[in-house]
Amino acid sequence: MVNAHLNERRHVFCLFLDFSKAFDTLKHSEIVDSLQRSGIRGKTLNWLEKYLSDRKLTVKIKDTFYDLKKVENGVPQGSILGPLLYIIYINSIFSVPKYADLFMYADDTVLVVAHEDLQIAERLLQKDYNRIQKFYHDSSISENQAKTKLLHIRSPHLQFLTEPKILSHSFDCLHVSIADTCHCKAVETVDEHVYLGIVVDVVSETNVCPVAGLTLDEAAAFLAGVRARRAADRR
Ligand SMILES: [Zn+2]
Numbered sequence: 001m002v003n004a005h006l007n008e009r010r011h012v013f014c015l016f017l018d019f020s021k022a023f024d025t026l027k028h029s030e031i032v033d034s035l036q037r038s039g040i041r042g043k044t045l046n047w048l049e050k051y052l053s054d055r056k057l058t059v060k061i062k063d064t065f066y067d068l069k070k071v072e073n074g075v076p077q078g079s080i081l082g083p084l085l086y087i088i089y090i091n092s093i094f095s096v097p098k099y100a101d102l103f104m105y106a107d108d109t110v111l112v113v114a115h116e117d118l119q120i121a122e123r124l125l126q127k128d129y130n131r132i133q134k135f136y137h138d139s140s141i142s143e144n145q146a147k148t149k150l151l152h153i154r155s156p157h158l159q160f161l162t163e164p165k166i167l168s169h170s171f172d173c174l175h176v177s178i179a180d181t182c183h184c185k186a187v188e189t190v191d192e193h194v195y196l197g198i199v200v201d202v203v204s205e206t207n208v209c210p211v212a213g214l215t216l217d218e219a220a221a222f223l224a225g226v227r228a229r230r231a232a233d234r235r
Helices: 002-007 026-036 042-052 082-093 118-138 170-176 216-234
Strands: 011-017 053-055 069-071 099-106 106-115 147-155 186-188 191-196 198-201
Touching: 002 011, 002 106, 011 191, 026 106, 042 082, 053 082, 118 170, 118 216, 147 191, 147 198, 186 191, 198 216
Parallel strands: 147 186
Antiparallel strands: 011 106, 011 147, 053 069, 099 106, 191 198
16 A cells, blocks of 8 residues: 555655553443444343443452452453453544544554645644544543654655654643644654564665565565464464
């Protein structure tokens, strides 16, 4: 996909998002809503709701148990249903971006926007990043801003005057209004980033993955194989 954009002389922006502890922070009510939206109703929904509600945790050190604490957030860790509930919930993120392509593997998420005009690509990515951040805020998932990175992939022949700048807006900016003068931090722009074990770098001259010497199509096929094996291992 990136190659096709580069052949059309487009700037490609990849925004690698890092959201922490997503499994732990989802509100139970949000999980139940997402199950309902996915078509799960009646007794099954009631059963799942009860499965999530009234869960309590304690810590045991030697023979001493500490006070039970009620768990209001998160899917039950170590359970079979936990990852499934998370996937059903997080699946709704794919309807959030309007301009960008969104790719996700577990919690590794990347937004990709491409356009011939750098400023337009920047604007569209900013809009979708705002939407994604809002979605995560509303889901009580916290963003690790220091680990969110922007990669600007382009042909070496493509000229541009200013480096792109994508802002990571605050909760107030996103939920009240974004002022022109807000002081939110810009996402760090990097020259390369490791995504699912493959190094993606900025300038595409040879269309060759720098790690394994594979073409990008071969790297994609390799990646699909890794995903399939990981999925098989989990079963
Ligand atoms: Zn802001």
